[in-house]
Amino acid sequence: MSHALAPDGARIHYEIHSAEQDRSLTPVVLVQGLGLSSRFWFELPRDLANDPHRPRTTIIFDNRGTGRSDRPKGILRPSRMADDVVAVLDACGVEQAVVVGISMGGMIAMHAAVRHPGRVKGMVLMATTPGLPHGRMPTLHATAALLYTPFVRRRRVRWVDRILLPEHELDRAAELLAAWPAVFRKDPISPRTFFAQLAGVATHSVGFRLGRVRCPAVVVAGEDDILVPPENARRIARRIPRSRLVLRPGVAHVIPVQEPRIVQESLAMLEEMGGA
Secondary structure (H helix, E strand, O other), X not given: OEEEEOOOOOEEEEEEEOOOXXXXXXXXXXXXXXXXXXXXXXXXXXXXXXXXXXOOOEEEEOOOOOOOXXXXXXXXXXXHHHHHXXXXXXXXXXXXXXXXXXXXXXXHHHHHHHHOHHHEEEEEEEOOOOEOOOOOOOOHHHHHHHHHHHHOOOOOOHHHHHHHOOHHHHHHHHHHOOOHHHHHHHOOOOHHHHHHHHHHHHHOEOHHHHHHOOOOEEEEEEOOOOOOOOHHHHHXXXXXXXXXXXXXXXXXXXXXXXXXXXXXXXXXXHHHOOOO
16 A cells, blocks of 8 residues: 655545556546545546556556544645645656546646646546635535445435436436445545645635646536536636646536546546646
């Protein structure tokens, strides 16, 4: 089991997935969202590493408080977790990486690009927000469903599914989220971690600094996302100098569930922009 040591001493569990690599391609690090361990990337790390056309070294890690990483006390801020990304890159001997983040993971990615510009060659930002004052807040319904999430254990709840999937896909939730229950059993969401990370998300604000971002970014949002409304993606894309906005109709918050090739497609866009 491999761990990186964060600046404050926290141990961050990580894994490297690699096959025969195209050395011209920058490694990719995947950053998960609120309360979720790296297991929630499911098969994506292996798919990226074993892509027959564009194989990439792929790094995943458990955000502090999740999975096999340490669980420090106090608020878990995206800015602090951006330093964890760099600690993991150091442990892997990687100078620069493409950072792919979803939801809170996208917040972490943006902070990494601002705080450690030399380490982030490109970003894929999915279903995320710049935070206040630039970001747009979720609906009250979505917020209530989100707060209930860490207490869901043995069965799915339809109104929690609604913050993950669009209305027209709710009848297929059991099929689309079929892999989730087994992973929840291995790495259940800890209420303590969930609310510590949520407090960090509530204080997240990076919009004023996005103009400093040097690397290109592909900003992806689902047009049916009620948890992180797609207007957030538009505002992020307007502020990052080299960015491309991708809006997916009929898609909600867990974009890779509905669009399994979205990361590969976004990486291809980044290559065209010189960031991958």
